[in-house]
Amino acid sequence: MSDSIYIRPIGLVPGPQSEHGNAIRLAGGMVYASRFAVILRRDGQIAERWLAAPDTMAQVLGQLPEECGAEAEAQWANLTLAHPPLELGARTVRFDQPQVMGILNVTSDSFSDGGTFLDDREAGRDHAAAMVEAGAAIIDVGGESTRPGAKPLWEGDEIERVVPAIEACAGMGAAVSVDTRKAAVMEAALAAGAHLINDVSGLAHDPRSAEVVAAAGCPVALMHAPGAAGEDLHAGADYGNVVFDVFDALRARRDAALAAGIAAGNILLDPGIGFGKSLADNLALINALPLFHALGHPLLLGVSRKRMIGALSHEAEVGERLGGSIALAVKGMDAGVQLVRVHDVAETVQARNVWRGLRDAALTDFADLPG
Known part of the structure; x- marks a missing residue:
């Protein structure tokens, strides 16, 4: 039992x-x-x-x-644990309010903007600068598409894609994360100026990855994906109760990271919305987000432009999912999520600022009541 x-x-x-x-x-x-x-x-x-x-x-x-x-x-x-800020290069990212992570894909086949910033590096730099100017706390650079059906990318090609983008972002003073599951890419990215590793496999894909992160002493985001140890992140989904199963799986990846020598204060957790999960699974996880604070680490939520929005919106195309993306980001904020990873930074920052104004005002709503 x-x-x-x-x-x-x-x-x-x-x-x-x-x-x-x-x-x-x-x-x-x-x-x-x-x-x-x-x-x-x-x-x-x-x-x-x-x-x-x-x-x-x-x-x-x-x-x-x-x-x-x-x-x-x-x-x-x-x-009730208050998480210390992340020190990412010259930038400090505090978690006393939700922060926005902007996505910079330098891929050929991303579901959202594949090829746009890979083929035109100047456009990529301009886009990153615009996201920083709009209020992105972190720029997340990814070189390998993780959409369903995407083919794995050789690490050498991935390094060739992400390093120039990371150097450009770091050169403008941005806090930079790299979205990768390969140890060699992590090493190259950190050498190029990245400050945080965002691993969609939760450090399960590459046997050297935990060692690299521990040696670097950098923060790492551990995401849940049922096929994390293999090539297909979306494979092998079999949930008895998706909320508790993902909670248990994230706890196991967290414990493995701790055992590898990664400091508890350097670990963030991501439930992996859309990765090997049905629409019903995704909705259950988003509704249960407050539970994941019980694991004791800042939470990262990536829901921007995802397939579930189209499924709930008459199959809206990727470029027509801003409203749903904002709705899900605000839902994450209501759940206390510390980081939301988005394509549309300016709009999400504006939503966050209005959300924060409402929260600040709520703290005085009862000030004139007795007791």
């Missing part, structure tokens, strides 16, 4: 005063949670579910099987 525990925030409020202080600040951000589901999963099935508030959480955790106690206490502590 195998038991697992999960603490999922299910009641989010504008601020702690709306609950007379009986709410927590979720992951040190601008989102507050007042109600939680404590879920016991036994042999893959939900066995019991309790509801708790901050002032009753200790009582609920005291009812759990002894073997789940330490994990439950760790998750509860993680939900």
